[in-house]
Amino acid sequence: MAELTYRDAVARGIAQEMARDPDVVFLGEDVAKAGGVFKATVGLLEQFGPLRVRDTPISEQAILGAAMGAAMTGLKPIAEIMFSDFFAVCFDYIANEFPKSRYMSNGQTKCPLVVRTGNGAGSRFGAQHSQSVENWCMMIPGLKVVAPSNPRDVIGLLAAAVRDPDPVIFLEHKSLYATKGEVPDGEIVDTLGTASIVRPGKDATILALALMVPRALAAAEKLKAEHHIDCEVIDVRSLVPLDTQTILGSLARTHRLFTVEENPRLCGWGAEIVSIAADEGFYDLDGPPVRITTPHIPLPAADILEDIALPTVDRIADRVKRSLGA
Amino acid sequence: MARKPARAPNDDIGEDVRLRMYRMLVEIREAEQRAFDLFLQNLVKGTSHLSLGQEAVAVGFACAMQPGDLSFCTYRGHAHTLARGVPVEKVLGELMQRDNGLMRGKGGSMHLTSEEHGVMGSYAIIGAHLPIACGAAWRAQYKGHSDVSVCFFGDGTTNIGAFHEALNFAAVWKLPVVFVCENNLYMEYTPIGEVTAVEHPAAGRASAYGLEAIVIDGQDADEVYRAAMKAYEKARAGGGPSLIECMTYRYSGHSRADPAKYRPEGELDKWLKRDPVKIYRERLKQFGIEEKVIEKIGADVMRVLDDATEKCKAAPMPPLELLTTDVYADGGWAWRN
Known part of the structure; x- marks a missing residue:
């Protein structure tokens, strides 16, 4: 048992899954060399190398589209969208592509991916960097949507999301990144769909x-x-x-x-x-x-x-x- | 009976591939025409976007592929789906939204998908599949697989953001992906030249992503095939993406709702003179292939198509329980306990 911040729990959760499964890859803006704008992914590049932890251009559609193409063909990508407000510029993937491809193809297309994002208010960032968009995601058939409140759940639900065969929107709360909580040692895997x-x-x-x-x-x-x-x-x-x-x-x-x-x-x-x-x-x-x-x-x-x-x-x-x- | 050798000196394509390409050109031509006829009988529901006139692009790129290569198509995707060898009955069945359709009627004309044939989906939101093709190519690069992802789209797609994001992304990551622009001169109803800052909507943007500007004759299946082979080889060798603009023309309107009255007088006739099926028929003759061989291909295609049409007409509608299948990976639609 150790005390961990919510922010460090994100990195530990990703690392746990990347260490377990070489098909887990991670991409996003400033996530690799910089360790994320919220410093939630520090150390992953050093641990897993530049083929698996990749910085992208500011291209949210390319990030989510690439995650989907990789997921369809055998990888288990984790994509970061820096602020959940930016879902609005790549919403096609969230609303039209991830959640509908399996249905439209009568079960042929798979889309096992996770979109992590910084959600919520409290940082004084104003109307376009502070929104809580969980309801945007909840209303779309075919998605799964989780939002952890503490470091232990961050790791356990992230692991469950990565292992899940469906697209999962993983909403991290920006105002919780600095909060701390007790986290057990060893692997943590939770269950989606459990309050x-x-x-x-x-x-x-x-x-x-x-x-x-x-x-x-x-x-x-x-x-x-x-x-x-x-x-x-x-x-x-x-x-x-x-x-x-x-x-x-x-x-x-x-x-x-x-x-x-x-x-x-x-x-x-x-x-x-x-x-x-x-x-x-x-x-x-x-x-x-x-x-x-x-x-x-x-x-x-x-x-x-x-x-x-x-x-x-x-x-x-x-x-x-x-x-x-x- | 003696005949001229089919393989001309130094020819890189050869008789087998040429016959395969011709068969596919005819199959697509006739299947699209059949789809149109079935509309008129109200047997094809919803919308449909035909590739009549654009067949050589689909055929040249598909016939140059290897098994395992992946196609990412648009809502104008019947041709690209057929070109990968998907049975015409499956395609027509889906257009007719029957239980024998490729997706048992759950996707419809705009979403033809057959992963077993490498058809990784037909995408109806303009530009969406360019980044998706990048992702499939990223997987190939990461896993050390040799397949190429080939992404087809229209000229109108070059003006949407996802096109530019994908091109830059693919170039920066050096992904084994080939972007194929079918420039049929019209975005939907509006001439592409009226809404695009450069003469060539795709090739004119290539330099912005460090790519070669490639414009080819999309009506000549041989030229398409050669351009495809070159791009695939580059991709497999780790040379990164290519962007190829194919000049072509659609004989019908944008979709079933469009009579295409906006076209200038004589434009269609001009393009009909460069009809891809006709061009290729002549090409086969130039290479010494006998008329009766050519005729037999046409007859075979029609027999299969007629048979498929009858099977589709007789096929049941999808069972009602399909409504809620495959929303999630467990096969169902449960969002709560």
């Missing part, structure tokens, strides 16, 4: 993803200390496949459901889960499900504005408290 109950509780279920997980946990502690409200916090981890059984099971125990979403409100991931809860967990609910989200706005650069845009610990706690009538 994790990170704090058991009996009064309400709070669902969160990535940076919102530590905030939901802090809000749960505050609610407990100040109002004796005992919240269960679930780290959703994987939007596709979605672990609805863990979520609905929790709802059946707590009878209240909250989502904490960094994506802007319209069509955020929580909307789908609330809809599932309405369909399948309606009689377990003692009150309306509540979505706590970023408003439907582009993100501002100024720190005081960005800070109030995202769900905060206080906002989460306040919203839960008011909904429970405490």
